[in-house]
Amino acid sequence: MYDILILGAGISGLSAALHAAEKGLSVVILTKGAKPDGSSNYAQGGIATVTEKSDKFQFHIADTLEAGAGLCKKEPVNILTKSGPATIKQLVKWGVQFTPSPTDKTQFDLHLEGGHSHHRILHAADLTGKEIMRALLCELHHQKNIDYLENCYIKDLICKGEGKNKRCVGAKIIHQKSGVVESIYAKATVLSTGGAGRIWQYTVCPPDSCGDGMAIAARAGAALQDIEFMQFHPTSLYAPNLKKPFLISEAVRGFGGILKNFKGEEFMNQVHPLHSLAPRDIVARAIHSEMQRLGKPNMFIDLGGRTPKDIKSHFPNIYAKCMEVGVDITKEWIPVVPAAHYMCGGVLVDTWSRTEIKGLYACGEVAATGVHGANRLASNSLLESVVFAIRAIDDIEKSGLLKDKITPVKTTKKETVSFTKAAYWKKRKKLLQDAMWTHCGIVRTVAGLNQGLKMAESLEADIQSAIKNRETENIHFLEFLNALQVSKMILIAALRRKESRGLHYILDYPNQDPKTKHQSIYLGDKK
Numbered sequence: 001m002y003d004i005l006i007l008g009a010g011i012s013g014l015s016a017a018l019h020a021a022e023k024g025l026s027v028v029i030l031t032k033g034a035k036p037d038g039s040s041n042y043a044q045g046g047i048a049t050v051t052e053k054s055d056k057f058q059f060h061i062a063d064t065l066e067a068g069a070g071l072c073k074k075e076p077v078n079i080l081t082k083s084g085p086a087t088i089k090q091l092v093k094w095g096v097q098f099t100p101s102p103t104d105k106t107q108f109d110l111h112l113e114g115g116h117s118h119h120r121i122l123h124a125a126d127l128t129g130k131e132i133m134r135a136l137l138c139e140l141h142h143q144k145n146i147d148y149l150e151n152c153y154i155k156d157l158i159c160k161g162e163g164k165n166k167r168c169v170g171a172k173i174i175h176q177k178s179g180v181v182e183s184i185y186a187k188a189t190v191l192s193t194g195g196a197g198r199i200w201q202y203t204v205c206p207p208d209s210c211g212d213g214m215a216i217a218a219r220a221g222a223a224l225q226d227i228e229f230m231q232f233h234p235t236s237l238y239a240p241n242l243k244k245p246f247l248i249s250e251a252v253r254g255f256g257g258i259l260k261n262f263k264g265e266e267f268m269n270q271v272h273p274l275h276s277l278a279p280r281d282i283v284a285r286a287i288h289s290e291m292q293r294l295g296k297p298n299m300f301i302d303l304g305g306r307t308p309k310d311i312k313s314h315f316p317n318i319y320a321k322c323m324e325v326g327v328d329i330t331k332e333w334i335p336v337v338p339a340a341h342y343m344c345g346g347v348l349v350d351t352w353s354r355t356e357i358k359g360l361y362a363c364g365e366v367a368a369t370g371v372h373g374a375n376r377l378a379s380n381s382l383l384e385s386v387v388f389a390i391r392a393i394d395d396i397e398k399s400g401l402l403k404d405k406i407t408p409v410k411t412t413k414k415e416t417v418s419f420t421k422a423a424y425w426k427k428r429k430k431l432l433q434d435a436m437w438t439h440c441g442i443v444r445t446v447a448g449l450n451q452g453l454k455m456a457e458s459l460e461a462d463i464q465s466a467i468k469n470r471e472t473e474n475i476h477f478l479e480f481l482n483a484l485q486v487s488k489m490i491l492i493a494a495l496r497r498k499e500s501r502g503l504h505y506i507l508d509y510p511n512q513d514p515k516t517k518h519q520s521i522y523l524g525d526k527k
Contacts, residue, residue, distance in 0.1 A: 194365050291337070432455070439491075
C-alpha cells in the first residue's frame with residue numbers, strides 16, 4: 001500500500017514523485033520500459049516561460065490562445081503562464097542546468113520559436129528533455145520513500161464503486177520479463193503515461209507512446225476530450241534509412257531557418273504573416289500541400305543565414321544526427337517532413353489534474369488540461385507537465401484521499417499473461433497505423449474518416465476472436481486493444497467536429513464554427 005501510485009516516468013511523473021516525496025509521502029513509480037522512459041527524454045526545443053524584461057504574462061497568454069485557435073481554456077492557461085517562473089526555480093533546485101546567456105552567465109539563453117512573440121524558450125543546448133530527465137532521475141535517487149519499478153505494463157486500473165461513487169484504488173500491472181500480473185494499491189493514482197503518436201504510421205514519438213493511459217482511463221469510465229487534435233510536427237528529419245525517427249526542433253526555424261521547396265522558393269511567405277515561424281498546424285499543412293503540389297517526398301530548412309560555428313554551438317545534437325545521414329546542415333538544406341508528434345487532448349481533468357474518477361489524476365501529455373486548445377504552442381508542454389504534476393500532488397495532500405482506508409483484495413491464484421503471437425498482433429497494429437495516417441492525418445475528409453472507422457471496426461473482429469478463444473491474457477493483444485480503442489475514439493471525435501480548427505483540418509468543413517466547444521467522448525460512444 002502506497003500513498004501515491006504514479007504510472008509513467010517522464011517529466012510529469014518524475015516531477016509528481018519528487019514533489020510528493022518532499023512532502024513525506026510514500027510513492028511508487030511504474031514505467032513501461034527502462035529509465036529514462038517516455039517522450040520527455042527526446043524533447044529538444046525547451047520550456048517556455050516569461051523571464052525576459054520586455055516579456056509579460058499577458059503576452060505568453062495571448063500567444064498560447066492564438067495558437068490554440070480559440071479552444072484554449074483560459075483558467076488553465078492563466079495558471080500555466082503565471083506558474084512558469086516558480087516552476088523554473090523548482091527545476092533548477094532539482095538540478096536542471098539550462099544553457100546560460102553567452103553575454104551574462106547569471107541569465108538564461110532564450111530561444112524564439114514559432115507562435116511566440118518574445119524570446120522565452122529556456123533550453124539545454126538542443127537536448128532539453130534529456131537534461132531535465134537526467135536531473136530529475138538523479139534527484140530521485142536521493143529520495144528514500146520512492147520505489148521505482150521498470151518494465152511494467154499497465155493492464156487496467158483498479159476501481160471500487162460505481163458512477164459518481166467510483167474510486168480508483170490502484171492498478172493491475174504486468175511484469176514484462178516474467179508475465180506475472182500484480183495488483184498495486186494506493187490512496188491516489190497519477191496517470192502520466194504520455195501520448196498516442198504511435199497510433200499513426202509516421203511519427204517522431206517513441207514506441208511506448210501508443211495511447212495506453214488514455215485507453216485504461218477510458219475503460220475505467222473516465223472521459224477523453226479534444227482527442228481529434230493530434231499535432232503533426234512539421235519538421236521531422238526526412239531520412240528513409242534512419243532506423244529511429246528524429247525531430248528537427250522548432251528552435252531551428254526560430255534561429256533563422258527558412259522553409260524552402262526543391263526550387264528554393266520560400267513557400268511560407270504566401271501562407272502566413274509569420275512565414276516560417278507560423279504556428280505548427282499551419283506549417284505542417286503548408287508543407288503537406290507543397291509536397292502534394294510538387295509531387296515530392298519532403299521539403300527543406302535552409303540555415304544559410306547563420307555561421308557554421310553558431311549552428312554547431314546551438315544545435316550540436318541535430319548537427320551530429322544529420323551528419324549521420326550524410327547531411328551537413330552548415331552547408332546543406334535539412335530535408336524535413338511532417339510526422340505525428342503531440343496529443344493536445346487526452347483524459348479530461350480540471351485545473352488540479354483531477355479526472356472524473358475519485359482518486360485518479362492525470363498530467364502531462366495523457367491529460368486534457370485545456371491549455372493547448374486546438375493546437376499546442378511550442379515548448380508549452382514541458383511547462384504544463386511540471387506545473388500540473390505539482391498541482392496534482394498539492395490537491396492529493398489537501399483532499400482527504402490520504403486518510404481513506406483501502407483494503408487490498410487478497411488473491412491466492414497467480415495471474416500471468418503470455419507473449420505469444422507477437423507477429424500476428426503487430427501486423428494488425430500496422431494496419432491500424434496505416435489507416436490512421438491515410439484517413440485521419442494532417443488533412444481529413446468525412447469519407448476518409450468513415451473509411452478509417454470502418455477499418456477500425458473490422459479489426460474489432462480480432463478482439464472478439466481473442467475473447468472467444470480465451471487469448472486475451474496476452475501482452476501483444478493488450479497493446480493492440482489499447483491502440484484500437486483509442487484510434488476508434490479519435491475517429492469518432494473527428495467525425496463529430498464539423499469544422500476546421502487548429503490541428504483538425506477537414507475539407508468538407510473548411511471554415512470555423514463560431515459556436516465551437518470542447519468535445520468529451522466515452523468508450524463505447526457512437527458517432
